[in-house]
Amino acid sequence: MLAEVALLIRIGSTVFVVQRLQGRPAGTTTVFAAVGLALLASVVVVVKIALTHRHTGGHEHPVRGGTHTQVTG
Secondary structure, three states, X not given: OHHHHHHHHHHHHHHHHHXXXXXOOOOHHHHHHHHHXXXXXXXXXXXXXXXXXXXXXXXXXXXXXXXXXXXXX
């Protein structure tokens, strides 16, 4: 989770870097653009977490000592 926060900060700050490289001062438009970009990136992070951290509904994972039994012959 800490990595996602660091990534959001870096994504939001790219707007300031672009403004500086273009030789323009950062104004309120820059701040709003940075916040908007960070919010959009946070939506992506939330979707990523929702898709990759699914719960198994209280059942153990079969590979890690789950409820399946092995039949021996």
